[in-house]
Amino acid sequence: MSGDALYDTIARIYDPWSVSVREDVGFYVDEALHSGGPVVELAVGTGRIAVPTAMAGIRVIGVDESPGMLAVAREYAEREGVTERLDLRVGDLREPPVTERVPLVTIPFRSLLHMPSDAEKVRALAAAKALLQPDGLLVFDVFAPSREDIEETDGLWIERELGIFERADWDQRRRSLVLTVRSDDRTAATMELHWLSAAEWNAVIEDAGLEVEALYGWFDGRAFEGGEDMIWVCKPTSVPLDEARPGR
Ligand SMILES: C[S@@+](CC[C@H](N)C(=O)[O-])C[C@H]1O[C@@H](n2cnc3c(N)ncnc32)[C@H](O)[C@@H]1O
Structure with missing residues (x-):
């Protein structure tokens, strides 16, 4: 992976730029604690969520295409004394360099909107799904502007x-x-960034072999009622028994 990823030039201003975005951190840390870990965070950035997750005792594998963002995350983890729980890897979220299977994959802070087309969104979600243990969950948030x-x-x-x-x-x-x-x-x-409606996200999720377990409208767990924010909780599509066991 070359060192000229999009976020490299702003890696040092990313945290000051997003300093007021705090509402999602506790939500994702709670999801990680509930899963028991380890967690894969795709597009982990500067560790804004991954480092607090590691501080809560959960091991995190973080993937990002920007070495500059990962360098900031590494410094943050060092300051907090959690480097042994944070495994940072340079890579594309559509082909994550992860062989482990985990109970939770997350893609926080609208990162999937970097995928330019429905097909690339499906590809990213399918790649995330492939990292899940059979009963694992994928959690991500996106927005559609008013x-x-x-x-x-x-x-x-x-x-x-x-x-x-x-x-x-x-x-x-x-x-x-x-x-x-x-x-x-x-x-x-x-x-x-490329946004979709909730109905279109539903179709993309289904095409990736996932089904929706919950759709929240905010990080306090309130139901989605058509607002700008969507927080999707997905699980691998359950295969009907007759399809899972051909010939029966
Ligand atoms: C809005 S930031 C989110 C960072 C972090 N998850 C957070 O919550 O603060 C988006 C991140 O996505 C990363 N990114 C964008 N496209 C990517 C791709 N194709 N593969 C991996 N990372 C990507 C960027 O480098 C950046 O760090």
């Missing part, structure tokens, strides 16, 4: 955190968001 959100932010530079600016250019027809982030010193990256 019309108000699009109207309020489209084409505008917004100072998201002190000295860190972002600009969202929405394309409602293609359902894509071009997001540019930069800091005062001009560190910048532009990324494209």
Whole structure:
């Protein structure tokens, strides 16, 4: 894997940029504790969730295509004294360099929206499924913007955190968001995100050989009622007995 992954240029501003995003950490740590671990986190980034999970006593295998993001995660784990519980691997989430089978795979903070098409989303989910033990769960969150959100932010530079600016250019027809982030010193990256409706996610999940166990609308476990946030809990599709045992 080359060292020029998209997030490499913003790896050092990622944590200050996302500092206010805290609502998901406890949720994913609780899921990890409930599973008993180990956990595979795909697109682990700077360890924003993986390090607190390791601090809770759960072993985490974290995969990310950005060596720069993983370097920040490694430093975070060292500061917290949990390096022995955090196994960081450079790789693509569609072909994760993981041979272990685990009770929980997670893809937090909308990372699946980096997949440009339904086919790539299916590929990513199928790859995640392949890492699960038979009774394992895949948990991921995504969003679909509201019309108000699009109207309020489209084409505008917004100072998201002190000295860190972002600009969202929405394309409602293609359902894509071009997001540019930069800091005062001009560190910048532009990324494209591709959202889907809940019904479309359902179809993608099914195509990946998974079925939905729960769909939450927020990290406190409230049911999804058509809002911007979706937190999906999936399990491998159960194979009917007559299909599992041909000839019976
Ligand atoms: C929004 S960040 C999420 C990081 C972390 N999970 C968190 O919750 O803070 C998205 C991450 O996805 C990673 N990423 C994007 N495409 C990827 C791919 N194809 N394979 C592996 N990682 C990818 C980026 O490098 C980045 O670290």
